[in-house]
Amino acid sequence: MGGTFDPIHHGHLVAASEAAHLLDLDEVVFVPTGQPYRKDAAEVSAPEHRYLMTVVATASNPRFTVSRVDVDRPGPTYTRDTLRDLRRLRPDDELFFITGADALGQILSWKGVDELWELAHFVGVTRPGHDLTDSGLPQDKVTLLEVPAMAISSTDCRERTAAGEPVWYLVPDGIVQYIHKYALYQEETP
Numbered sequence: 001m002g003g004t005f006d007p008i009h010h011g012h013l014v015a016a017s018e019a020a021h022l023l024d025l026d027e028v029v030f031v032p033t034g035q036p037y038r039k040d041a042a043e044v045s046a047p048e049h050r051y052l053m054t055v056v057a058t059a060s061n062p063r064f065t066v067s068r069v070d071v072d073r074p075g076p077t078y079t080r081d082t083l084r085d086l087r088r089l090r091p092d093d094e095l096f097f098i099t100g101a102d103a104l105g106q107i108l109s110w111k112g113v114d115e116l117w118e119l120a121h122f123v124g125v126t127r128p129g130h131d132l133t134d135s136g137l138p139q140d141k142v143t144l145l146e147v148p149a150m151a152i153s154s155t156d157c158r159e160r161t162a163a164g165e166p167v168w169y170l171v172p173d174g175i176v177q178y179i180h181k182y183a184l185y186q187e188e189t190p
């Protein structure tokens with residue numbers, strides 16, 4: 001599952017857990033982006049903070065791991081490169097790329113989209129406020145799943161923190177502590 005994870009929240013974790021359960025996956029590898037080129041760089045936290053928060057949030061689940069492939073690769077993060085790297089590191093594994101409905105809806109505009117279908121099977125999961133559809137996508141390369149609805153976004157978590165509102169129970173307890181320890185998201189997004 002790729003994401004900016006700024007911060008990782010229970011929407012990500014429930015989606016990953018449910019996809020692993022429904023598709024009987026052995027492992028979910030969370031891959032924090034290095035440079036999410038479609039997000040305003042000035043507003044995205046340092047990759048190391050996002051990577052560490054992802055490690056903290058997933059540490060207690062034996063089926064969850066975190067990969068540094070995107071954080072360690074210089075330049076903009078493209079899923080084509082993520083999947084090429086994961087295939088090189090895990091040549092015997094079958095790869096599934098988990099995305100929320102919003103990300104799946106953008107996928108035809110991703111770099112090198114035609115190659116993506118050869119690199120992994122795509123799993124689109126429901127997300128409140130977004131229509132989940134595989135319209136225009138190759139049917140045999142995409143699976144759509146309904147997962148428990150978690151109306152949580154990282155944007156909302158950042159804005160709540162900046163406004164002095166709690167994010168308890170939207171994110172894991174360790175992430176509440178991490179945000180506090182490093183004073184993340186203190187500024188209101190312009």
Ligand SMILES: Nc1ncnc2c1ncn2[C@@H]1O[C@H](COP(=O)(O)OP(=O)(O)OP(=O)(O)O)[C@@H](O)[C@H]1O
Pocket residue numbers: 002003004005006010011012015098099100101102103104125126127128150151152153154155156
């Ligand atoms: N609440 C949610 N339910 C299901 N999928 C989600 C949810 N939140 C995020 N996702 C999916 O997780 C992946 C990573 O999302 P991302 O890290 O950008 O989180 P976000 O909450 O959308 O962040 P932001 O608000 O900063 O854009 C994407 O595929 C996204 O669609």
Ligand SMILES: O=C(O)c1ccc[n+]([C@@H]2O[C@H](COP(=O)([O-])O)[C@@H](O)[C@H]2O)c1
Pocket residue numbers: 001002003004005031033036038039077078079080103109110111
């Ligand atoms: O490859 C692309 O062109 C591309 C464009 C936008 C997003 N993605 C990937 O989609 C995942 C979710 O991205 P984001 O920005 O919503 O956190 C993450 O793994 C990104 O690298 C990939």
